[in-house]
Every structure is written in structure tokens, then in C-alpha cells.
Amino acid sequence: MDYTRGPEGADEAISPFAERMSRVPRSFIREILKVTEDPKTISFAGGLPNPRFFPVREVAEAAQKVLRESGEAALQYSTTEGYLPLRELIVERYARKGLKVDAEEILITTGSQQGLDLLGKAFLDKGDRVIVEEPTYLAAIQAFGIFEPKFRSVPLKEDGIDPRALAVALSEGPAKLFYAVPNFQNPTGVSYSEERRREVAGAMRGHATVFVEDDPYGELRFIGEEAPSMRRYLGGRAVLLGSFSKVISPGLRLGWACARSDIMERMVIAKQASDLHTSILSQRIAYQYLVDNDVSQQMETVRSGYRRQRDLMVKMIEESFPAGVECTRPEGGMFLWVTLPENMSSLELFDSAIKNDVAFVPGQAFYANGGGYNTLRLNFSNSDEERIVEGMGRLARSIEEMM
């Protein structure tokens, strides 16, 4: 007897799916990653850190210590807010940057992606307005998209969002959230200058819109001076999202939200409904790792590695790409952004690149309201130098073939 096929059959009509399911964009990147699984393809499409820099041995030591010294607690249910010593450690890290927050304002999340889901739950009714950068982080569109808001895109310039365009967007009606990645944005690698941050804060004055400052890459600065968090200008109207994915590793799925108490209260309720709490084993391992190791030295290794990879990628573009192709010069992070001549389609380029065994993400994937047809995102963090030289050579050939 085949139990899978019950008496009423597996294809029988079921309840219709929620309306949102017809609107949440399929992850274009996800589809692309499938195409690029062929091992001979050199992929600049993903958004992965370089596993060469993962502190595997140190994490293993931390795991042993945690399980030896507090095994039962590390395997039991835990609090929704997160492991208090880890929250306090995040507070200390902010304090070293001149940002004063309370441990009560820190919520440990299952990756910083979950912070977006919880903010959507806390703030978004169907039809609410959300302002996003153009281009923007695709997974934020997906996370907020679940709650069926209207997205309003504001163009990103080379030193941050255009404050006048932002003021216009804000004046069109109340927007619940403004979502931005001010440091080494995904997908462009662009950072907001200090002046731009001040102007953005100025544009937001008089509006109740909450600034969602997503900062997964802030620690990956390899050029220039750190710019202040938007929280320094906006106080509790800025919600910060942070991540251990780049400081330790993504496999732990550990991020946090830093939010003033009334927002925090709603996010905690939302998190309880979502997954009760984040793995306490992961949290304790991360804490132990951070306490027992010199993280600044580890981060220095990662930053100098990424800088070499980024420099090499930019140099390859300058030297071997045809005239008319431009790119950003990120001061940190994992991505850079290429603009082709206006008449060239990056989707078409993608097809010819795949034939040359190299991959990237066509830029239109990051436009909430369409556009960006001649742009593309390149990831430099996940490829060692040899692969960058070979892959960028293949990409240059693909562009030449198209022109």
C-alpha cells in the first residue's frame, strides 16, 4: 500500500494560497545560482564570504567549551530576546564605536534577515508604504513583500541616497519604513558619506518614518574612515540590524536588531510567534568565540584578503573591459557594481557569460520597480585571486563578443 497517496489522492484540491504568494518575487538570484552550480563555472553571482577565512578551529574550541561547561543549558529552550551575555557584548562593541545602547534594546535574530521579517510583522499592514534604495537588497523586498506593502524606490547615487529625491518620496504620504544599507551596500558596494547621512537625517525630520539601517557589512571596511550610524542622527527612530555572518560565519545564522523599547517589544512578540528563539547553542558558541579570541585580528585578516580580491577585480575591469564599462570602487563589503553602456543588456550578457563559464547577477534583480537593465553585480569576497583573474578574463571576453 502506498501511504503517500491517501484515499483522496495527493493532487486533490487544497485551500488557495494567500494572495501575497502571487506577489512575492521569486528569488532571481536563487534561480541563477542553480544555473551556476556547474563546477567549471566561475561564479561571481553568489553573496558568500570566503570560507578560507572562517575561524573553524576556534569555533570548534568554543563549541567544546560550551558543551563541556554548560551543555544542558546550551541544549535547552531559551529566552526569545537572546543570550544576555551575547547581547551585552554587542552593546560593548557599539560602545567602542561611540554608540550607546542598552542590552534591553538588543534582540538576537536568526540571521539579520529575520530582523526584516520581524519589522514587517511589527509595522506593515497591506498597502503601507516602504521606501527603498534603487537598486536595493533583493531579500529585503522579499521579506517586507510578505506583508504586501507598496515599495517606493529612491535612486542611490555614488555617495548614498539622493536626499532631495528622498524628501519628495517622504512628502508623498506617510511611509512606515525606509530601508537602507548605508555601508557597502548590497548590490552596489556604495556607502553613504558622512555629509549624506546628515542630509538624509535632515530630510527625515518631521516624518514618523522609521529608518531601518541594515549593516551586515560594516565590519568589512578596508579603505577610509568609519562613518557614524544613522542612530547618531535619528536616535530611536533608527533600527539597526547587525550580523555575525561576516565576523564569525553565516552558518551559525546569528544576527541582531537594535531597537528602542516600544519597537523591541513588538519584535519580541513577533519573534516568539516566528521561531520562539534563536539557537542557544549557536549563541553560546558565538559568545565563547568572541570572548576567547582576538576578533580584531581575525577581521584584519578577512579585510586585507577582501581588499586584495576587490583591488584585483577592479584592476581587471580597468585593464581588460571595453571602454564605456564602469564600476563602483567599494571601500569595503563583498560586492561591486558594473554599469555597461546604455544599449547593452546584462541579461543577454548573462547568457553569453554562462557559455564562457562565468556568472554574475544581472542588475535588474535588485530594482523593486524595474530598471537597471545595463547593470550587474559582482561578488569579490568568495573568489580567490586566481579565480578572479580567470573569471574576469572570461567576462571581458563575453562583453567583447556582445559588443
Next chain:
Amino acid sequence: MDYTRGPEGADEAISPFAERMSRVPRSFIREILKVTEDPKTISFAGGLPNPRFFPVREVAEAAQKVLRESGEAALQYSTTEGYLPLRELIVERYARKGLKVDAEEILITTGSQQGLDLLGKAFLDKGDRVIVEEPTYLAAIQAFGIFEPKFRSVPLKEDGIDPRALAVALSEGPAKLFYAVPNFQNPTGVSYSEERRREVAGAMRGHATVFVEDDPYGELRFIGEEAPSMRRYLGGRAVLLGSFSKVISPGLRLGWACARSDIMERMVIAKQASDLHTSILSQRIAYQYLVDNDVSQQMETVRSGYRRQRDLMVKMIEESFPAGVECTRPEGGMFLWVTLPENMSSLELFDSAIKNDVAFVPGQAFYANGGGYNTLRLNFSNSDEERIVEGMGRLARSIEEMM
């Protein structure tokens, strides 16, 4: 300069919260757990497994092996669907129970709680109907509640939900989901008999309602024969939710959903938006643990321990509680359900019990539409025998004092 208080102040007006936030019930249990934190209180209020039975040493060995042999992969980003070998292992475990499913039908979730969130995202538009047992698992009300459905409660009898009452609820209009815990339900400990399962499947015939079969406790049967999954009767119209929280430990936050492909596809999109994927380190540790250890022996230890604890708790009720107090006799799981005489309020009893340093959860917390004022939930899994004797004695005294 106090950077926390930005130029515009931390108390400045922000966007209004989403409407759902005024409706999602605060976790009553959560509030109660705060009251019961006093170390001299013996608490039967929580829903924790007994940490004495956690396989701490074996999990530590699995963690070492995973990090030694595949450290980089265990710390990198991973697929939304979950670690394939773990999904295949879940399929094998189902097969041993006579249930044939594909690995493509298994989605690893961040605890089985996340399965509820993902089903809410996939199915529920505001105002949709969801049928629940009465009483029901509070956190399901919270998870679905985020999507603002209307709950319709159907009374639970001593051998499962009342099939005639279910038929009436189904006939009142399309219900997207019917949520049930057929094995050792939380809060009551009640299980559906095989006959009741057949009747429920019969009542559902001709309706498109999806049966959400939440089964976190199925492996904790210490009396009687395992009853078939609702999937055997309903095929792909039943979505199964499973958990490793009771088989290994809750701290890993590992559960799964088993759903036919069209539902699975929507749940994967929803999960990608929610947290990208579940900790791959947790997944690989769980897999390694399950492969390297005799889990059935470990489960036997847990089951016989819980049986002793449950027997003792029932015996204490029979011997020292006043006449007119009744309780369920669960064949497994972690909870039993006490019904006081009609005129007694378990909320009032709670106050007097706290004074006697013993705690439980008043039953009304589990009623989606009110009721259950003379009922209460007792957890027997988290207390060793000595504490059960002492705590139940205190509870008996509290009841007598009230009567």
C-alpha cells in the same frame, strides 16, 4: 555626548505599528514564567524537556566531528530547503513507520514553530478561517494570528476532536487550515484514537481545508500503540510538522515540515524571506548525532523517565487532590490536564499556588475564543520525581485552601 538620544530624541513619534500587533495575544505563559523564576518555586508551568536526558557528550562529539571534517561547509551559507542528508534521514524515519514521503517534500525549519509561521505566510489572508482544537497550543494561535485569520474552535474530547463538531465547523464556510496536535496534545495530553482519526478524515472529505498535523511529541509515547499519521488518510492534504527538540534537544532549534510539492514551493519562498535557511551547523550536528548513535536507546531512556514522572504526578492527583478534581492520563508527551470542579477558577488557584511556591498554567490561556476557567496544564517532563512529590503536595494544599 549621548549618542543614543539623537537630536530628535528617542521618544519622538514613529510610524504606527501594524494592526495585527494589537490583536496577537501576549504570551500569557511567558508572563507566568516570569512570576515563576523565583528559585524556591516548583514550576509545572513551562514546557521544557528534562535536561538530565540530553545527550550532551554525544552532541559534543558530533560537533567536533562536523567541524573537523567539514568545518568550512558547516559554517557557510546553505540551501533554504535544508541539509539533504538530514532530509533523507527524516524520510527514512517516516518509512520505518510505514509513511512514504520524498526528501523533496521535507523542509528543515528553525524549530517546528517556524513551520506554523511559514504555513501562515503561504496560506493566510486577513479574515481567512482557521479551525483549531479547543483548547489548543497557544503558540499556534500566535503564529497564525500574525496573519489575522478568524479562529474557529472545535472541542477536543478525551480521544480526539469531536468529528461531528468538526463537520459543522467545516460546513460554515471554507477554512484554509485545520490545526491539530493528534499525539499527546499540548496542553491536554490527549491523543486521537485510530477510529477518531478515520472519522476526522471522513469529515474532511469534500473540503479543501489543509490539515496541519503538528507532531512534536510523537516519539514520546510510553504507553500503547502508535496511531497512524493523518497523512495516511488525507495524503498530500495533510502537512506534517516534526521536531528534533524532543529527540535530541530544543537548543538546536531544528524542526521540519513535510508537505506536498506545491505547498513546499510556497513554504520555501516564505522561508527564504524569513531567515534564508536554518543553521547548517545545527543541521550537520544533528545529522552526525543521529548517524553515530543509537537514538532508539536514547529515546527509550527519555520515555521511561517521563513515564515515571507522569505516573507519579497522576498518582499524586489521585491520592492527594480533593474529590471532584479530574485529570487526563496521557500515553506520552510532556503535559497533563487538570479539570477542577466547575465553580473553581484556575486563575484564582494560580495566585494561591504561587504563595505556596508552586506554579502551573491556567487553562484559559489555551482557549482561542475564551473558556476553560476551571482547567489547568501541568508539565511533568521537566521535574524529577522528588520535585513532583513536593510540588504536587503544595498544589494539593493550595486547592484545599481554596475549597
